[in-house]
Amino acid sequence: MNPGFTWNIITDIQWMWSLPSMVNAFRAGLAVALLAGVVGWFMVLRRQSFAGHSIAITGFPGAAVAVYLGASATLGYFGFCVGSALLIAVLARGSGTGAGERAHSSALIAVVQAFALALGAVFLDLYGGFLSSTSAFLFGDFLGTTDADVLTLVAVSLAVLVAMAVIGRRLLFASIDPAVAVARGVPVRALNILFLVLLGATVAEVSKLTGSLLVFALLVMPAATAQVLTARPGLSLLLTVVLGVFVTWFGLAWAYFGNQATGFTITSLAFACYVLAYAAKSVRRSFRLGVA
């Protein structure tokens, strides 16, 4: 059924999109790139990548527990991701930005992640036989996206994006200069908790498609690339989303024609963009130094 890649792009796309699951994967890719891009941009800016990664990892035992108890995996993803996000946000000291606070919160995040995984180990063990879906929980099943998946994805994306739009300006202020933000009456701690919960919801939704391990790539890579390229918030956000859509779509096409796992193709493209951006910045900087 896979005719292989020809250089006739139009026929290639027609071939690819003749499969409904492939069309769904592209639709989902768009929504995921938008959602993960916006939330990930703030995550990278706030230096909360470790929290994001750990919350993503807790989704895996969540799915294992839910499936063991006979509930849907979605419930497990949401319960564990949002739950661990709340736990990390509430137990962390202060806003988690000072040196001492960072040390404590990094230990806290790691303990939450490791303990969630330990719970996952118990349920995997209890269940015994469902190891076949472990791979899907960890690495996702992008190409198996159904119509219903796309609908819930769009609904969750809309809810999270609206919330982000409402708190966006204040969150940006609190992220860039927490001390001044506190002085100006911005509820920094409440914003931190709310943001982590939104991050949890995002990660839970995206994990269903990309798996617990690779959701992190879509959160961190496009955002990091954009922030290397420009310091202007609006432009940088836009660039994040565009890059996200670009790597997801091309990654999907590459996975389809090259018979590779989507996890590999998408992360490789995103990483290549990051390296290029980094290199471009260094070259530009050395030129400027050379002139001056």
Next chain:
Amino acid sequence: MTVFHDSYMLTALVAGTGIALACGLVGYFLVLRAQVFTGDALSHVAFTGALAALAFGIDLRVGLFAACVLIAVLFGALGRRGRADDVVIGNVFAWVLGLGVFFMTLYTTNQSGSSNSSGNQTVNVLFGSILGISSGEAAVALGIGLGVSLVLLLIARPLLFATLDEAVAAARGVPVRLLGYAFLVLIGVTAGEASQAVGSMLLLGLLAAPAGTALLLTDRPFVGLALSAGLGVFDVWVGLTLSYFVPNTPTSFWIMAVAATTYAVAMAYSRIFQRRARVTAAVS
């Protein structure tokens, strides 16, 4: 004690003690430097390294150690002054995971086996099985654990100085950058050894929980360092004993449960104690 009549318990205890010691010491500095993410990332890098070695048909250990140490040094090189940056770790590590998936497909197509077996492999690397290791492997784990601990204790003083006040340490002639790299290599070795013996999950738990607990309980660095190592060994011993008396549950769960409980108790203690201290200070 009947626990020690079974030789597999003894080997698990030997290996666990060595790894817990190294993790407790390395972890304390990791937490102090807010670098736990590095340890976590390396534990997943170990997974890619192992799969790459499998795909190319080399010994699994070689791939594991090579990947961990190389990526650790790479993190240092990309960050500033031998300290890895959050975002750099995130990017490199996300891609390394992607590569892991690639090697996994490569391995399964080469083996023409079902994807299920590679799923099992993944689960093994993730959760490990401390009870399944041979006495030879246990001796190696103990040896590496003691070696890492020894090197760390040798560089502990300057490393602590460099950690707490980097600028002043550099001005006083402490080789801050070199120490950063040496420490990253130590993390790499620990991650490589621990992730194959006890799994990446337990590695992360043993790096973070005892150290986090020690940091909550005391501000004095060398007391904290000793406490962290001691707590790590305590967690492993109690966890192993519990798993012996409650059969058919994964050992790593019990070790992690003990570690997390200790951490939670320490957190509650420090909250109550500090609030009381603040109140007394306000009153007097």
